[in-house]
Amino acid sequence: xxxxxQKPSRDICQRGTSLTIQCQVxxxxxxxxxxxxQPGQSLTLIATANQGSxxxxxxxxxxxxxxxxxxxxxxxxxxxxxxxxxDSSIYLCSAPGQGGVQYFxxxxxxSVL
Amino acid sequence: xEDVEQSLFLSVREGDSSVINCTYTDSSSTYLxxxxxxxxxxxxxxxxxxxxxxxxxxxxxTVLLNKKDKHLSLRIADTQTGDSAIYFCAESMTGGGNKxxxxxxxxxxxxx
Numbered sequence: 576x577x578x579x580x581q582k583p584s585r586d587i588c589q590r591g592t593s594l595t596i597q598c599q600v601x602x603x604x605x606x607x608x609x610x611x612x613q614p615g616q617s618l619t620l621i622a623t624a625n626q627g628s629x630x631x632x633x634x635x636x637x638x639x640x641x642x643x644x645x646x647x648x649x650x651x652x653x654x655x656x657x658x659x660x661x662d663s664s665i666y667l668c669s670a671p672g673q674g675g676v677q678y679f680x681x682x683x684x685x686s687v688l
Numbered sequence: 689x690e691d692v693e694q695s696l697f698l699s700v701r702e703g704d705s706s707v708i709n710c711t712y713t714d715s716s717s718t719y720l721x722x723x724x725x726x727x728x729x730x731x732x733x734x735x736x737x738x739x740x741x742x743x744x745x746x747x748x749x750t751v752l753l754n755k756k757d758k759h760l761s762l763r764i765a766d767t768q769t770g771d772s773a774i775y776f777c778a779e780s781m782t783g784g785g786n787k788x789x790x791x792x793x794x795x796x797x798x799x800x
Binding site: 608618619623665667669671675676677678679680681682684 | 719721729731732776778786789790791793
C-alpha cells in the first residue's frame, strides 16, 4: 500500500483568499492526482501532477484557479486561488501503490465564507 | 467519456448480506475499485479487482466482475452497523496513468 499524508485536514477561509494543500507520499511515484468532492457529490479529477513537467488539467479546471506544484517524486501541492463559496469541497490527493493500485489521502475539508 | 453508474441508496438489516452494484463503460479498464467513505472521513480503499479476474474474495467482501455486461458488484456478508457509509466504485481510465473515474456513490444504511 501507499501511505499518503495530506494537510491541512480542514480549513475555513474568507472569499478572495488562497489556500495551499500539501500531499506527501511515503514512496517515490511518477504521478499524483488531485480530486475534488463537492458536497453530496462524487469525486471529480482536477489534474494529474507529473514530476518535472506541468500538471495536466481536466476539462473545467484551469491552472490559474488550481495551480499545482510537484517539486519531487514524493510531494505535491494544490492551491485553490481566489476562493469563493462554490469552492467549498473536500480536496483529495491520490498516488499509486504497488501495481498501480490507487490510494488516497484523508482529504482537506475546505469551507469558504 | 466514461460514465460509472450506481444506485444511490441501499438499506439492509444487520446480519444480512448487502450487494452494491456498479456499471461502467470503459471496457479496457485496468483495475476496478471499491472505496468506502464514512461521514466526515476520507476515502478508504476496500478492495479492487484486476480486469482479467471474474471474482475476488477478501473476508466479508466479494467482488464480482462481468466484463461482458460491464457490471461490477460488491457483496458484504453479515453486514454490520459499522458498514454504514457511502461506497464508490471507480475504474482506471485507459491510458490515463491510473487516474480514476468514480461512480455516483451508494449510501448504505444498516438497520438494527
